[in-house]
Amino acid sequence: MESKKVELNIFRYDPQASLGPHYDRVEVEVDADMPTTVLELLKRVQQEHLPDLALSYSCRTGQCGSCTLKINGINRPSCKTMVEGNALAIEPRDNCTIIRDLVVDTEGDLERLLEGRTAFRTRRKTPHRVSEEEYEKVSDMRECIECFACMSTCPVVKASSAARGPLTMRGIAQLAFDPRISDVKNHLTEALKGGCYLCTTCQKCTETCDKDINIQKRVRQLRRALYYDKSLYKKLPKNIPLVMDTIKATKNILNADNTERASSWAWLIEDEVDVSSLINRKAKVGYFVGCVTSFKPSVDIIAQNAVKILHQIGEDFTILGPDEFCCGFPSYLGGVDENFVQHNIKAVSDLGIETLIFTCPGCYRAFKVNYPERIGGSLPFRVQHFTEYMCDKLDGGLRFGNKVSMTACYHDPCDLGRHSGVFEAPRRILTEAGVELIEFANNRQYADCCGMGGLLMVADADASGKVGVERIRQAKQTGAPALATACPACFDQFRRNADGLDVHEVTDIILKAL
Ligand code: SF4
Ligand code: SF4
Ligand code: FES
Numbered sequence: 394m395e396s397k398k399v400e401l402n403i404f405r406y407d408p409q410a411s412l413g414p415h416y417d418r419v420e421v422e423v424d425a426d427m428p429t430t431v432l433e434l435l436k437r438v439q440q441e442h443l444p445d446l447a448l449s450y451s452c453r454t455g456q457c458g459s460c461t462l463k464i465n466g467i468n469r470p471s472c473k474t475m476v477e478g479n480a481l482a483i484e485p486r487d488n489c490t491i492i493r494d495l496v497v498d499t500e501g502d503l504e505r506l507l508e509g510r511t512a513f514r515t516r517r518k519t520p521h522r523v524s525e526e527e528y529e530k531v532s533d534m535r536e537c538i539e540c541f542a543c544m545s546t547c548p549v550v551k552a553s554s555a556a557r558g559p560l561t562m563r564g565i566a567q568l569a570f571d572p573r574i575s576d577v578k579n580h581l582t583e584a585l586k587g588g589c590y591l592c593t594t595c596q597k598c599t600e601t602c603d604k605d606i607n608i609q610k611r612v613r614q615l616r617r618a619l620y621y622d623k624s625l626y627k628k629l630p631k632n633i634p635l636v637m638d639t640i641k642a643t644k645n646i647l648n649a650d651n652t653e654r655a656s657s658w659a660w661l662i663e664d665e666v667d668v669s670s671l672i673n674r675k676a677k678v679g680y681f682v683g684c685v686t687s688f689k690p691s692v693d694i695i696a697q698n699a700v701k702i703l704h705q706i707g708e709d710f711t712i713l714g715p716d717e718f719c720c721g722f723p724s725y726l727g728g729v730d731e732n733f734v735q736h737n738i739k740a741v742s743d744l745g746i747e748t749l750i751f752t753c754p755g756c757y758r759a760f761k762v763n764y765p766e767r768i769g770g771s772l773p774f775r776v777q778h779f780t781e782y783m784c785d786k787l788d789g790g791l792r793f794g795n796k797v798s799m800t801a802c803y804h805d806p807c808d809l810g811r812h813s814g815v816f817e818a819p820r821r822i823l824t825e826a827g828v829e830l831i832e833f834a835n836n837r838q839y840a841d842c843c844g845m846g847g848l849l850m851v852a853d854a855d856a857s858g859k860v861g862v863e864r865i866r867q868a869k870q871t872g873a874p875a876l877a878t879a880c881p882a883c884f885d886q887f888r889r890n891a892d893g894l895d896v897h898e899v900t901d902i903i904l905k906a907l
Contacts, residue, residue, distance in 0.1 A: 458540030543598035552859035557587035566611035594847030617728025672714035679746035683753035698900035754809035796827030806880035826906035
């Protein structure tokens with residue numbers, strides 16, 4: 394038998410004792426060939442090293458949900474988490490009150506959950522035989538073991554007491570979409586009261602859910618049902634219908650004149666690039682600028698940077714200008730069908746574009762994931778995030794001649810990382826541009842949201858800001874003096890809440906390093 398040593402740093406706290414919160418360090422030898430769960434290891438620690446360690450568990454088989462802990466920064470059921478590597482940081486799960494050591498008070502979570510269940514289920518008057526197809530539609534939600542990992546993970550639960558959180562939304566959706574239930578409206582009303590718009594759709598809850606329950610998808614379905622219900626529509630947070638109507642009317646989310654798409658920022662770089670000559674011309678590469686980057690003065694620097702970069706590296710490219718309509722992503726997040734999928738696909742195809750590149754991860758995700766779903770097939774062109782495109786250029790021999798000297802942490806935008814699977818391209822670009830990267834404690838698929846996604850900013854700007862402040866706090870914990878990201882919304886949020894951090898968007902670093 395080959396053995397290995399595992400070092401555990403275990404959170405300890407007894408409110409009755411004079412010693413405050415602290416960590417006990419314990420080293421345990423385990424059989425390297427025998428998979429062990431974190432819970433089994435902690436039980437050994439309890440038996441052999443720390444007999445007074447307070448620990449909560451019951452079934453040990455992923456059924457009861459009582460053993461959730463924060464393990465190396467991730468909230469998960471400890472009986473379903475295998476020991477990997479040689480070091481474990483063990484803490485109580487987030488977003489709740491500690492009773493002692495690793496045992497927490499679940500009352501707050503339970504209250505949020507039960508509030509969402511005040512609408513009692515009413516069965517249809519006539520029996521309804523549930524078809525296999527109908528069952529499939531709700532079956533995933535029935536898998537929940539109420540382990541509260543999602544509630545501990547959700548950045549909005551942490552930021553807003555009005556948010557009943559992912560577990561509650563799952564419960565409401567399970568009832569609202571159950572084909573045997575007749576009082577759907579009551580459940581939708583609960584969804585509204587429980588803040589189904591208080592969700593950034595960041596998908597982090599699903600990443601930590603041992604049952605893979607896709608809660609943000611259910612949140613969007615609830616929003617859709619609410620939007621298309623004539624009586625409940627009037628009760629939506631007032632900015633939601635406003636934004637949806639704006640997109641329909643103006644073809645952008647900022648209520649701007651869409652004919653100004655390129656011109657609103659082009660004059661700022663007219664000494665270097667004649668942007669008007671790039672609009673609507675035939676080219677193999679197209680740059681989809683996006684509404685926010687086109688019209689929001691605080692982030693249009695990203696459009697300026699991207700165009701300057703493409704110009705400097707000699708790319709033959711085009712932009713759609715007034716022919717670029719909202720990608721439809723905000724409508725999708727609001728559960729609304731109306732968007733401009735066919736228009737945008739045609740506008741891109743008509744210019745002979747073979748590769749369409751994006752600086753906005755939301756637009757990128759819309760084209761990469763939603764558009765193929767909507768048209769039921771692949772797009773007639775390739776889509777790339779700007780950082781993926783730049784990686785191809787590096788592979789083709791492009792080099793950064795003026796490397797920057799900077800230490801920064803990199804924030805993974807949810808739509809680029811968790812939702813689109815692009816984690817390494819921005820890191821490679823930043824590193825090759827000369828940035829010394831320091832990782833957040835929670836990075837890549839476990840990164841926290843910046844707070845701008847999922848229409849949270851539209852529904853509750855205060856909660857959105859608090860989520861951003863928390864991510865900035867985490868950035869400062871890395872010790873890096875600067876923060877880099879690859880998204881206009883994250884960039885905007887972090888700059889507003891920077892608290893002394895030097896905030897960058899990947900395009901400004903690329904431009905400096907070229
Ligand atoms: S949805 Fe998943 S993470 Fe949340 S309580 Fe249920 S099983 Fe746990
Ligand atoms: S998708 Fe993100 S914001 Fe929404 S419930 Fe899940 S963790 Fe919370
Ligand atoms: S002990 Fe029951 S789920 Fe882990």
